[in-house]
Amino acid sequence: MEKVAVLGAGSWGTALSIVLADNGHEVRLWSHRENQVDIINETHRNDQYLDVTLPEQIEAYASLEAALSGVSVIVIVVPTKAIREVCKALNGILKDNVTIIHAAKGIEPVTLKRVSEMISEELEAYPEEDIVVLSGPSHAEEVALRHPTTVTVSSINSHNANIAQSLFISDTFRVYTSPDIIGVELGGALKNIIALGAGISDGLGYGDNAKAALITRGLAEIARLGTKLGANPLSFLGLSGVGDLIVTCTSVHSRNWRAGNLLGKGLNLDDVLNQMGMVVEGVRTVKAAYQFAEEQDVEMPITTGIHQILFEGKAPKDVVDQLMNRTKREEMDDLALLLMERYSQ
Numbered sequence: 001m002e003k004v005a006v007l008g009a010g011s012w013g014t015a016l017s018i019v020l021a022d023n024g025h026e027v028r029l030w031s032h033r034e035n036q037v038d039i040i041n042e043t044h045r046n047d048q049y050l051d052v053t054l055p056e057q058i059e060a061y062a063s064l065e066a067a068l069s070g071v072s073v074i075v076i077v078v079p080t081k082a083i084r085e086v087c088k089a090l091n092g093i094l095k096d097n098v099t100i101i102h103a104a105k106g107i108e109p110v111t112l113k114r115v116s117e118m119i120s121e122e123l124e125a126y127p128e129e130d131i132v133v134l135s136g137p138s139h140a141e142e143v144a145l146r147h148p149t150t151v152t153v154s155s156i157n158s159h160n161a162n163i164a165q166s167l168f169i170s171d172t173f174r175v176y177t178s179p180d181i182i183g184v185e186l187g188g189a190l191k192n193i194i195a196l197g198a199g200i201s202d203g204l205g206y207g208d209n210a211k212a213a214l215i216t217r218g219l220a221e222i223a224r225l226g227t228k229l230g231a232n233p234l235s236f237l238g239l240s241g242v243g244d245l246i247v248t249c250t251s252v253h254s255r256n257w258r259a260g261n262l263l264g265k266g267l268n269l270d271d272v273l274n275q276m277g278m279v280v281e282g283v284r285t286v287k288a289a290y291q292f293a294e295e296q297d298v299e300m301p302i303t304t305g306i307h308q309i310l311f312e313g314k315a316p317k318d319v320v321d322q323l324m325n326r327t328k329r330e331e332m333d334d335l336a337l338l339l340m341e342r343y344s345q
């Protein structure tokens with residue numbers, strides 16, 4: 001059994017702590033808010049984020065130094081925008097033989113870095129090859145109830161991915177490995193944009209046909225960009241690709257879907273984010289993906305439309321009309337060309 005520090009005591013950090021504690025590991029759940037630490041240790045609950053009682057093996061910590069003392073694994077589960085700040089604080093405290101796993105789903109605007117790239121840039125002793133990502137269709141609310149869930153872990157260093165798999169796998173939380181960290185991270189980040197779109201579509205009152213169209217054509221543009229950026233296109237057919245896309249576009253648990261739904265009903269972005277109280281990763285990721293698409297000359301009409309709604313003041317209904325009135329085309333043409341390019345090299 002391992003000593004594990006989970007950094008970030010929101011919904012997902014708490015749910016992953018439950019999985020680890022159920023597997024018999026000693027879990028130190030670190031929060032940057034001292035009052036939350038006291039509440040968790042006194043009540044064994046984290047009601048702000050999840051409606052469950054926490055196992056006794058989970059102890060909350062406010063001191064990063066104390067949380068990290070003697071651990072063999074850390075799991076970083078803060079929103080993408082907090083990753084660099086948390087990693088900077090780890091330098092000087094972290095030993096160099098610790099397995100680093102992250103479970104965040106985002107891309108950094110401007111630098112266009114994936115989370116594993118950001119972590120290795122900040123942690124002096126940890127090259128990108130050593131970082132592990134955990135991703136897949138996994139709403140915290142259901143994981144906390146021990147409902148059957150499947151995820152993928154990936155690292156360039158397969159030994160580390162195997163460590164992560166053995167650490168988390170259980171009879172309710174099934175963990176696969178993948179060697180394609182680019183595909184696994186991009187699938188998890190980019191699906192949030194399409195989930196915003198699915199929420200907007202539902203908020204506008206459109207039905208299942210529209211949502212199926214968004215999921216399918218959304219997957220096509222995720223695969224187009226991801227393949228161009230070096231991912232294995234097959235990864236987008238896996239748990240961290242279409243699996244997570246389905247769950248996030250169709251579940252009321254999804255914060256991205258919920259935020260989109262309010263936008264579709266006519267609320268503005270600031271009011272929506274104030275109401276959410278939890279991270280809506282797709283809002284920042286759409287900036288990054290839009291920039292990526294421009295730079296890589298990849299067509300991403302849904303991402304462009306979501307960018308127009310969020311940041312350019314375009315009405316959701318006008319974006320739907322724009323998408324439905326694009327020029328006629330063959331369904332698979334861009335992806336087929338990309339695959340031909342890839343496999344003729």
Ligand SMILES: NC(=O)C1=CN([C@@H]2O[C@H](COP(=O)(O)OP(=O)(O)OC[C@H]3O[C@@H](n4cnc5c(N)ncnc54)[C@H](OP(=O)(O)O)[C@@H]3O)[C@@H](O)[C@H]2O)C=CC1
Pocket residue numbers: 008009010011012013031032033049077078079080082085086103104105106138139140141277278279281
């Ligand atoms: N929720 C889910 O079902 C899933 C989430 N994820 C991913 O996990 C990541 C975290 O999401 P989730 O837990 O849901 O988000 P939440 O909004 O539920 O919680 C985020 C947590 O991070 C803390 N935090 C924010 N900024 C900092 C900081 N600078 N330093 C330290 N702690 C900080 C927050 O503290 P505070 O309370 O003070 O705001 C909060 O405890 C995201 O990338 C998300 O996409 C992945 C799979 C499933």
Ligand SMILES: O=C(CO)COP(=O)(O)O
Pocket residue numbers: 105136137138139140192195244247248253254255256257279280281
């Ligand atoms: O990634 C998730 C489920 O796999 C959670 O999605 P949301 O961030 O939209 O809630």
